[in-house]
Amino acid sequence: MSPAYILKRILLIGYTLLVVSLIVFAITQILPADAAVMMLGENATPDALAALRVKMGLNDSIWLQYLHWLAGVLHGDFGLSMRTGQPVAPAMFEALGRSLLLALFSIVLMLVLAIPLGIIAAVRRGRAVDLGVSFLSYVGVSLPEFVTATLVVLVLADWLQWLPATGYVPLTEDPLRGLRHLVLPVLTVSLILIAHVSRMVRSELVDVLHSDYIRAARLKGLSKRQVLFKHALRNALLPTITIVALDVGYLLGGVIVVEEIFALPGIGRQLIVAIQARDLPSIQAGALILATTYAVANFLADIAYAWLDRRIQYD
Amino acid sequence: MATPILDIAGYGLDYATPAGFTRALDDVTLSIARGEVLGLVGESGSGKTSLAWAIMRHLPKSAREAGAIRLTGQDLLKTSEAEIEAIRGKRIGMVFQDPSTSLNPTLSLGTQLAEVLVRHRGLTRKQAWAEGEERLAHVGLKVPGQMMRRYPHEASGGEKQRVVIATAFACQPECIIFDEPTTALDVITARQILDLFKELQAETGVASLYISHDLALVSQIATKVAVIHRGKIVEQGAVAEVFARPRDAYTQKLLAAVPRPDHRLVDTAAPAAGKPLVEVEKVSVHYGRKPFLGRLLGRANTQFTGNREVSLCVMPGEILGIVGESGSGKSTLAKAMTGLNRFEGEIRFAGRRIAGLGDMDRAYRRDVQIIFQHPDSSLNPRQRIREILSRPLELYGEPGARKDAAAIGELLEQVRLPASFAERYPHQLSGGEKQRVAIARAFASKPKLVICDEITSALDVSVQASVVELLVDLQKRFGTAYLFITHDLNLVRQIAHRVAVMYRGDLVDLVDVAALTDGTLHPYTRSLLDAVPAPAAAAA
Numbered sequence: 001m002s003p004a005y006i007l008k009r010i011l012l013i014g015y016t017l018l019v020v021s022l023i024v025f026a027i028t029q030i031l032p033a034d035a036a037v038m039m040l041g042e043n044a045t046p047d048a049l050a051a052l053r054v055k056m057g058l059n060d061s062i063w064l065q066y067l068h069w070l071a072g073v074l075h076g077d078f079g080l081s082m083r084t085g086q087p088v089a090p091a092m093f094e095a096l097g098r099s100l101l102l103a104l105f106s107i108v109l110m111l112v113l114a115i116p117l118g119i120i121a122a123v124r125r126g127r128a129v130d131l132g133v134s135f136l137s138y139v140g141v142s143l144p145e146f147v148t149a150t151l152v153v154l155v156l157a158d159w160l161q162w163l164p165a166t167g168y169v170p171l172t173e174d175p176l177r178g179l180r181h182l183v184l185p186v187l188t189v190s191l192i193l194i195a196h197v198s199r200m201v202r203s204e205l206v207d208v209l210h211s212d213y214i215r216a217a218r219l220k221g222l223s224k225r226q227v228l229f230k231h232a233l234r235n236a237l238l239p240t241i242t243i244v245a246l247d248v249g250y251l252l253g254g255v256i257v258v259e260e261i262f263a264l265p266g267i268g269r270q271l272i273v274a275i276q277a278r279d280l281p282s283i284q285a286g287a288l289i290l291a292t293t294y295a296v297a298n299f300l301a302d303i304a305y306a307w308l309d310r311r312i313q314y315d
Numbered sequence: 316m317a318t319p320i321l322d323i324a325g326y327g328l329d330y331a332t333p334a335g336f337t338r339a340l341d342d343v344t345l346s347i348a349r350g351e352v353l354g355l356v357g358e359s360g361s362g363k364t365s366l367a368w369a370i371m372r373h374l375p376k377s378a379r380e381a382g383a384i385r386l387t388g389q390d391l392l393k394t395s396e397a398e399i400e401a402i403r404g405k406r407i408g409m410v411f412q413d414p415s416t417s418l419n420p421t422l423s424l425g426t427q428l429a430e431v432l433v434r435h436r437g438l439t440r441k442q443a444w445a446e447g448e449e450r451l452a453h454v455g456l457k458v459p460g461q462m463m464r465r466y467p468h469e470a471s472g473g474e475k476q477r478v479v480i481a482t483a484f485a486c487q488p489e490c491i492i493f494d495e496p497t498t499a500l501d502v503i504t505a506r507q508i509l510d511l512f513k514e515l516q517a518e519t520g521v522a523s524l525y526i527s528h529d530l531a532l533v534s535q536i537a538t539k540v541a542v543i544h545r546g547k548i549v550e551q552g553a554v555a556e557v558f559a560r561p562r563d564a565y566t567q568k569l570l571a572a573v574p575r576p577d578h579r580l581v582d583t584a585a586p587a588a589g590k591p592l593v594e595v596e597k598v599s600v601h602y603g604r605k606p607f608l609g610r611l612l613g614r615a616n617t618q619f620t621g622n623r624e625v626s627l628c629v630m631p632g633e634i635l636g637i638v639g640e641s642g643s644g645k646s647t648l649a650k651a652m653t654g655l656n657r658f659e660g661e662i663r664f665a666g667r668r669i670a671g672l673g674d675m676d677r678a679y680r681r682d683v684q685i686i687f688q689h690p691d692s693s694l695n696p697r698q699r700i701r702e703i704l705s706r707p708l709e710l711y712g713e714p715g716a717r718k719d720a721a722a723i724g725e726l727l728e729q730v731r732l733p734a735s736f737a738e739r740y741p742h743q744l745s746g747g748e749k750q751r752v753a754i755a756r757a758f759a760s761k762p763k764l765v766i767c768d769e770i771t772s773a774l775d776v777s778v779q780a781s782v783v784e785l786l787v788d789l790q791k792r793f794g795t796a797y798l799f800i801t802h803d804l805n806l807v808r809q810i811a812h813r814v815a816v817m818y819r820g821d822l823v824d825l826v827d828v829a830a831l832t833d834g835t836l837h838p839y840t841r842s843l844l845d846a847v848p849a850p851a852a853a854a855a
Contacts, residue, residue: 220403
């Protein structure tokens, strides 16, 4: 993997995001929302509306509007929220930060639990442990997150009263309370991820353990342990990386439900509020930010993949 | 005689299955002393690989054993798992069939060699790496330092097999099992690996168990030979003895089935000169399309050339053999001639110009049929044999011709299969039977040319012999011309009238079969001929 390749990939991400920005902008144009009416209210006079339209450049050609918007975006300026009249960018990035925190904790918890679970299930294939892990992960994969979330809240917050059910406290304000508020959302999200990834690790590892080179390694006199950790695991984890990268996309876009249930003001929740209020600049910003994180996550996965498997030649 | 290194006495192996026990090995007794090479010969499913796993103590839990396997007197059946792990790789080494699957794709070759030295000889990683480089140099690798750092995909098949061999020899084992170590390699590479084996064997005096299906090969390298059939050793003894005077009926059959250039199956005289049936003129095939982005950026063409201006012709009723190593463009040509590949150039069939896929109409397809290498993938597993054979009858049968069960029965009998097979599915047939069905399908349209693309290479030698005999018989009956593609030079010399040799997309030689023995030949053809082990002395 050459530096030139990495540079090319970064350029490709830029290109992807440009296309995404076009689509996002086009969709917000189609939405039945007149920005001027949104800002001045239904009872505004036609003169006032016309004046505002000129001021906001709404009479310009669509391309010119797009270019104006894009220029702003490139400077980190996503415009003013139609709902609050405040700049969109700071609020969105703050929300992104909270979502990333949720994602980070969930991924770490997932990695810590899912990989060992998958390994144990694969090594003890067909035994009680494997069946148990398989059954639980099957349940985990098939339950939608609002069910998991409800169960988690019911048990840990309602019955046991161990943790707060909803709300958010910044870690900088009160680290301990902040963490307590994060536990339930993280648990909900990571349960699904763990179920998903441990199944993946298990099936990949079972395949790898049956391959010729694993047998060859055993017949060279290496112990089962050496073969598992040195020869098998690396190959089994390769496809898992791709899955984790896709899950990152899910984490940021798909946790809207989880953020809603736990009243966690992350980017998903922000986006819902924006859509409900037809707050066009916020919708554009949210969509573009999510697309960016998704593209970056996949880029990182590709880099990790190529680093682990030298057969992958990117040029 | 000194005490043998490896001594197997009355060894039996059964696998527990839901339906009871299946016997894999039955009362196997053999021994190998220092400096000896025992060639274990058998067809697929004969139990030869099971024996290798048994010696390496790598058996599934369902295995039930009897007898003894002794390594310098120590019974491995009674040895603990931990001790076995210390023996494997150190006292018994193993070389596997296919180096591309027996090496871990994500670890460097050096890592995979050095780990054995660390494990068994207690070297540090650094020492092991230095020793590994020496070992690689010893097995004839030119740039050992670089090779250590390479990954399997960065080395050729021959280089990888050398690394595997270096690994097996690394701890100076007393015994090494070679499980078909050259089967997955090209002819010339296989020859080089075989030479390396002989050299190291002579140098170290290691007791070798050489497993192979190739009798000709075993006759060249082994001191003793054991023939295994359905889990039983049917005959064993000194190589010269067994090959010259085989006592067992199965051994005799096996020896008779080995293709021998001096034993022609077809009249040597080529069909009388006349108008050629097919003329292939300057046919080139390129694989790969220009990538869209590459084209935008004006990047150089990344196409791969499969055939470069190949010209040849086939006379009516002629058998033209095409030989070459994998990737030389043999199958590419076959695909071009059947419209499975785009090509440049021209094909003339019975005087008709075929410039591309568009010209390959029903008449052309009726006259030109192809049989593929693997009947498993060329026969639809969900169709009965009857359905498989009725397709060409419907497509190409003359109007009014019968397409009923009797017609299908005749097709099957033509390839010496019972008509009752019509109701079976492909998986209910053996490999040889499946290939006969594929032959019957190709002959259903009464073609003038049949392209046989490595059709016997997935078959055992005795099955191969009967399939080849069938082909020769059909050729005599119908006067069909064959384009017989194979990597087996001995086989092609048995049946072809002329032989075309391909090398990296080029046709380098096109000669009468007799010219292979005394004609002027392209250097590549020469090295191909030199690489092929001639079968052992005539088996009467």
